[in-house]
Amino acid sequence: MLPAxxxxxxxxxxxxxxxxxKRFGRRVAFEDISxxxxxxxxxxxxxxxxxxxxxxxxxxxxxxxxxxxxxTIAGLPLRxxxxxxIRRRISVMPESPGLYLRLSVIENLECFADLYELAEPADxxxxxxxxxxxxxxxxxxxxxxxxxxxxxxxLARALLGDPDVLFLDEPTSGLDxxxxxxxxxxxxxxxxxxxxxxxxxxxxxxxxxxxxxxAILNRTLRMIGRPxxxxxxxxxxxxxxRTRVPLAEPDCVFGGLPAVESWRPDGTAxxxxxxxxxxxxxPAAARxxxxxxxxxxxxxxSHHSLEDVYLKLIDKEGGR
Amino acid sequence: xxxxxxxxxxxxxxxxxEFRRNRSLTVGMAxxxxxxxxxxxxxxxxxxxxxxxxxxxxxxLLYLLAIPALVPSLIAAYSxxxxxxxxxxxxxxxxxxxxxxxLLGKALAALLPxxxxxYVVCGLxxxxxxxxxxxxxxxxxxxxxxxxxxxxFTPLLAGWSIWIAILISTRASDIRAAQQFATLAGxxxxxxxxxxxxxxxxxxxxxxxxxxxxxxxxxxxxxxLASATFDRERLITGTK
Numbered sequence: 001m002l003p004a005x006x007x008x009x010x011x012x013x014x015x016x017x018x019x020x021x022k023r024f025g026r027r028v029a030f031e032d033i034s035x036x037x038x039x040x041x042x043x044x045x046x047x048x049x050x051x052x053x054x055x056x057x058x059x060x061x062x063x064x065x066x067x068x069x070x071x072t073i074a075g076l077p078l079r080x081x082x083x084x085x086i087r088r089r090i091s092v093m094p095e096s097p098g099l100y101l102r103l104s105v106i107e108n109l110e111c112f113a114d115l116y117e118l119a120e121p122a123d124x125x126x127x128x129x130x131x132x133x134x135x136x137x138x139x140x141x142x143x144x145x146x147x148x149x150x151x152x153x154x155l156a157r158a159l160l161g162d163p164d165v166l167f168l169d170e171p172t173s174g175l176d177x178x179x180x181x182x183x184x185x186x187x188x189x190x191x192x193x194x195x196x197x198x199x200x201x202x203x204x205x206x207x208x209x210x211x212x213x214x215a216i217l218n219r220t221l222r223m224i225g226r227p228x229x230x231x232x233x234x235x236x237x238x239x240x241x242r243t244r245v246p247l248a249e250p251d252c253v254f255g256g257l258p259a260v261e262s263w264r265p266d267g268t269a270x271x272x273x274x275x276x277x278x279x280x281x282x283p284a285a286a287r288x289x290x291x292x293x294x295x296x297x298x299x300x301x302s303h304h305s306l307e308d309v310y311l312k313l314i315d316k317e318g319g320r
Numbered sequence: 321x322x323x324x325x326x327x328x329x330x331x332x333x334x335x336x337x338e339f340r341r342n343r344s345l346t347v348g349m350a351x352x353x354x355x356x357x358x359x360x361x362x363x364x365x366x367x368x369x370x371x372x373x374x375x376x377x378x379x380x381l382l383y384l385l386a387i388p389a390l391v392p393s394l395i396a397a398y399s400x401x402x403x404x405x406x407x408x409x410x411x412x413x414x415x416x417x418x419x420x421x422x423l424l425g426k427a428l429a430a431l432l433p434x435x436x437x438x439y440v441v442c443g444l445x446x447x448x449x450x451x452x453x454x455x456x457x458x459x460x461x462x463x464x465x466x467x468x469x470x471x472x473f474t475p476l477l478a479g480w481s482i483w484i485a486i487l488i489s490t491r492a493s494d495i496r497a498a499q500q501f502a503t504l505a506g507x508x509x510x511x512x513x514x515x516x517x518x519x520x521x522x523x524x525x526x527x528x529x530x531x532x533x534x535x536x537x538x539x540x541x542x543x544x545l546a547s548a549t550f551d552r553e554r555l556i557t558g559t560k
Contacts, residue, residue: 024557055557061414064553084416092414096407100334102341107334114330115415157411 012075014039014165014196015060020069022052022059029055032069033221037165037198042191044211045200048314051218053200054095057167060198061092074164088116091163095170097154101143105134105153108142109160116161128156132186148179155186166190167198172206184210208306222313230309238302239273239282240266244295247271253292257284272302323424327417331425332432339395339433348394349433353441356386361445364461365452372456381466383517384442388478389509392434396485397502399426400555401492410556419550424543427482434478442470469528476535477513481506483542490550493558 015037022029030052037043047053058064060073062083071078074089099108106125113121129135132152137145142153151171158166168187172180180203187210190197201207207214208227215224223230239260246269247253254263254273259281261274275281278301289296339345360383367375403409412422449458485502492498515521 058556063410063413063556084418087414088416090414092411094407094410094414096410098407098409098411100338100408101406102338103334107337111330111334112411112415114326114333115412115417117324117326117416154411 013037013072014041014074015043015198016072017060018070020056020059020066020071022055022064023067028052028219030217031220033217034069035215035221035224037196038212039164039196040191040194041212042187042197042199042210044207044214045198045217046202046204046207046214046310047200047217048202053202053217054169056217057092057169057198057200061090061167062086063092088161089163090165090167091158091161092167093154093158093169093171095173097150099142099150099153099157102141104139104141105129105145105156106138108153109157112157113160118161124160125156128159131159131189132156146179148175148182151175151179151183152186155183159190163195165196165198167200169200170202171199172201172203180206204305204307204310214306216310216313218314223309227306227309230306231304234309234312235302235304236261236274237276237278239275239278239285239299240302241271241273241285241289241299242297243269243271243289244297245269247289247292247294249292253288253294254285257281257288260285269297321418321420323418323421327421328425328428331417331422332429335399335426335429336432339429345395345398349391349437352391352394353387353437356384356390357441357445360384361448364449364457367454367457369454369456372454372460375457375460378519379463379466379469379517379523380461381442381445381463381470381517382473382513382523384438384445384470385473385477385513385517386510387441388434388438388474389481389513390503390506391437392430392478392482393485393502393506394499395434396427396430396482397489397492397498398495399430399486400489400550401495401498402489404493404555405495413552413556419552420543420547423486423546423550427479427486427543427546430482430485431475431478434482435475438474438478439471442474465523469523472528472532473513473535476532476539477509479539480535480542481509483539483546486546487542487549490546490555 013036017033017035020033021031033056045053045056055064059066060071060078062078065080066078073086076082076086076089078086109125109128110121113124118124126135129138132155134149134152134156137149142150145153155171172183175183184206187197187199191210199211213224213226214230216222223233225233250263250271254260254271259275259277261276263271263273266272273281273285282299286296286299360380364380403412446462449461484505488501488505489498492501516523
């Protein structure tokens with residue numbers, strides 16, 4: 001298959017969204033969102049149920065018209081007159097695979113190869129089937145496949161046209177861990193090939209593992225960046241210190257250490273130090289503890305997962 | 321706007337494959353023609369030769385035009401709302417297909433088997449009449465103008481019935497309701513053909529030409545009407 005984004009004449013970001021909004025009557029689906037997705041990037045779109053993720057994908061996929069704002073998809077402005085050409089350049093895999101269950105896998109793919117008017121459809125179909133390891137099930141009726149295999153067929157269908165941008169809406173929703181892992185490996189493979197992927201999910205482990213950058217949406221865009229950037233923005237960097245017995249005068253030990261901003265006790269013989277630079281603060285703290293005669297069990301940088309970031313953001317909104 | 325024959329063909333092939341494997345649809349397509357064929361056939365086969373005189377004043381063959389007026393509405397009413405309920409509409413609408421191409425493909429896919437069924441049933445009816453009816457009855461019933469009307473009006477009536485059913489299918493949110501409304505919408509056509517068959521409306525070349533012209537016009541506007549009511553956003557989100 002052609003590398004993604006290889007369409008001539010298309011430069012700049014794969015997706016650029018500028019103050020885009022969508023309302024259904026009085027109900028706000030999403031409001032005033034702006035972001036860009038670079039070519040070849042795996043971009044995660046996170047948010048709780050009802051946050052507007054699927055509506056955003058449908059809007060960018062030209063199924064739903066925005067009520068305000070602008071966007072550029074695969075180099076084309078999001079306007080009704082560009083709908084056909086945008087849809088030619090992208091693929092959308094909806095949350096539900098939406099396969100024709102009475103038709104075989106290959107019949108489903110043949111139909112979509114013709115809808116995309118692909119040259120050499122038989123070759124494309126075989127390549128797409130091999131990409132999702134389904135070549136041996138090509139003649140099976142889709143209705144006889146498990147949910148995980150149907151998801152793979154839907155992914156093969158989305159790959160048929162070598163899209164510039166691939167929108168995956170909750171691709172592992174309802175899958176068991178093994179099937180979800182298979183889909184993750186497929187997405188990893190696409191990322192290695194340079195396909196631009198717009199992935200909506202509420203599985204944070206999935207986003208953390210697969211995405212270069214993530215955006216957190218809850219009707220409006222709450223945060224956007226690399227997972228580590230989000231962690232840095234939301235959580236102060238901390239060192240966790242454990243000693244065998246409580247320190248007699250912890251203030252004397254931790255006070256005035258370079259790069260240590262403050263400290264607080266954590267349990268009977270534990271201390272959490274807020275630091276500006278862990279690489280400077282950790283050796284200094286170790287030396288100070290040894291000088292104070294403490295038996296040090298561990299000194300470690302505290303890690304926050306994307307889940308911590310997400311929950312902190314969502315909790316913050318819930319507490320408003 | 322150019323219509324892509326390949327995309328239309330893809331929809332037609334997909335639909336025909338699905339029809340073949342959908343037992344409830346094939347049974348439905350068999351039952352309606354049986355109802356409209358068996359009863360007049362039994363009547364004709366039990367007629368004696370004295371009945372051939374009044375039979376010459378009627379156009380029993382045109383009674384079979386109820387088949388193209390009703391059969392395609394079953395399939396066409398399913399076409400959009402069925403896909404919507406199965407969740408297969410959204411992936412199709414994310415491809416470059418235009419709504420006119422999708423609707424044309426669906427209409428053609430409903431038209432082809434409907435015409436085939438109508439002609440086959442008419443052929444079987446004629447064969448039974450020629451083989452088993454009394455000679456005087458057969459010659460009174462099988463007349464060239466009626467045969468030509470059967471040939472010409474089958475696709476015209478089927479086409480109109482399909483566009484009405486697709487129109488209903490794009491607006492409906494339930495398959496059964498769509499099929500019921502589409503069947504109801506086909507009843508005026510059935511009433512008209514029955515009145516002609518019973519000679520209540522006297523057929524002539526002029527009435528036939530006017531009726532054909534009207535149906536042609538309705539078929540041409542059918543695609544435009546169906547396209548105008550086909551709203552991607554409403555079909556996908558159920559709102560607006």
